[in-house]
Amino acid sequence: xxGVMQNxxxxxxxxxxxxxxxxxxxxxxxxxxxYRQLPEEGLKFMVYLQKENIIDESGMPKERFSAEFPxxxxxxxxxxxxxxxxxxxxxxxxxxxxxxxxxxxxxxRLTVT
Amino acid sequence: GQQLNQSPQSMFIxxxxxxxxxxxxxxxxxxxxxxxxxxxxxxxxxxxxYKAGELTSNGRLTAQFGITRKDSFLNISASIPSDVGIYFxxxxxxxxxxxxxVFGTGTRLLVSP
Numbered sequence: 049x050x051g052v053m054q055n056x057x058x059x060x061x062x063x064x065x066x067x068x069x070x071x072x073x074x075x076x077x078x079x080x081x082x083y084r085q086l087p088e089e090g091l092k093f094m095v096y097l098q099k100e101n102i103i104d105e106s107g108m109p110k111e112r113f114s115a116e117f118p119x120x121x122x123x124x125x126x127x128x129x130x131x132x133x134x135x136x137x138x139x140x141x142x143x144x145x146x147x148x149x150x151x152x153x154x155x156x157r158l159t160v161t
Numbered sequence: 162g163q164q165l166n167q168s169p170q171s172m173f174i175x176x177x178x179x180x181x182x183x184x185x186x187x188x189x190x191x192x193x194x195x196x197x198x199x200x201x202x203x204x205x206x207x208x209x210x211y212k213a214g215e216l217t218s219n220g221r222l223t224a225q226f227g228i229t230r231k232d233s234f235l236n237i238s239a240s241i242p243s244d245v246g247i248y249f250x251x252x253x254x255x256x257x258x259x260x261x262x263v264f265g266t267g268t269r270l271l272v273s274p
Contacts, residue, residue, distance in 0.1 A: 052203075081261065090165075090249055090264035091204070104261060139203050141262075147253070149194065150262060152203035 050075065052142050052153035053122075060159045067127040067134070069156045073142030080123045081141045081150055082108075082115060091139060097123060098146075130160045167250055167265030174240055175273050182248060182268040183234040190252030193226050193233040194262070198247045207248075208235070240272050 053072040061067050073080050078099050083091040093107040097117040108115065112130075117123040127134055137157050141150035167184045174180060184193070192211055196204035208219050210226035210233060217224055223236045233250055250265040 054203075083262075083264075090167075090266050091251075091262070093261035093263070096261060107261065147192070149206055149209050151206060152196075154201075154203045157201075 052140055052151055054140050054153035054156050056156060057154060058157050058159070060161060061130045062161055063131055064129050067130050067158055069125040069127075069138050069140075069158070071123040071125070071140030071142075071153060073123070073140075074144075074151055077142035077144050077151075079143045079146060079148070080117050081143075082123075082125050083139045083141065083152075085137045085139060085155075087136075094125075127158075130158075132160050134158060135160045165250060165252055165263055165265035167268055169268060170266070171269040171271070173271045173273065176240060176242060178240055180237040180240055180244075180270060181234060182250075182270075183232060184250030184252075184265045185232045186252055186263075187231070188252075188254075189230040190254055190263075191230070192253040193224070194251045194253065195222075195224050195233070195235045196249045196251060198249060198267075200246075204249060237270075240270075242272050242274050245270060245272050 055070050080097045082094040085091045095108045095115045096104040112128045114126045137155045139152050139155045141152045143150045165186050194209045195207045198204045208224040213230050214228050215226040221238045247267045247269050249267050251262040253262050
């Protein structure tokens with residue numbers, strides 16, 4: 049039973065470019081969560097999605113950040129016009145039902161140069 | 162916003178020793194979870210607690226959900242070198258459309274052989 053998959057594992061972008069991070073939840077899981085982790089800190093919630101719906105985006109910056117979880121395919125976290133402060137590890141988690149235990153992927157480490 | 166205070170920040174112990182770490186909050190949570198994160202990887206779920214007062218074990222790990230719902234602790238008995246990593250507590254509030262995890266600041270554990 050494959051776990052949560054994220055790609056790429058490492059991503060380098062220059063300031064002003066776009067970053068696209070992908071997350072495939074565990075089989076049978078329809079709830080996806082994105083978190084951001086800065087060095088030496090805990091994870092901070094960004095957004096919670098179910099298939100084709102954003103349920104809670106209270107942790108996501110209003111500008112430049114967007115997320116989607118289409119009917120087919122992985123969930124995408126998109127960061128437009130990246131800045132140095134966006135450099136962090138971005139983790140995706142999935143759960144089989146609302147409020148269920150969340151299982152994390154290996155993360156995407158974004159570096160903005 | 163909600164914050165979880167986790168202590169100690171770091172621990173350096175000898176192999177075979179027992180370890181205890183805890184997490185406190187100013188808010189009530191319905192679920193407490195404990196995760197372990199290795200360098201460059203995503204958090205791995207260790208133990209989930211769903212009821213106030215609940216005491217749950219997973220091998221050498223034991224965790225308790227505080228009666229007040231505002232705290233939790235994790236014990237590791239007879240530590241081994243592979244216990245090295247960062248341990249995070251996370252609280253979850255079960256409201257409609259509000260499923261995010263709030264993470265603690267982490268306890269870094271080092272084990273000397």
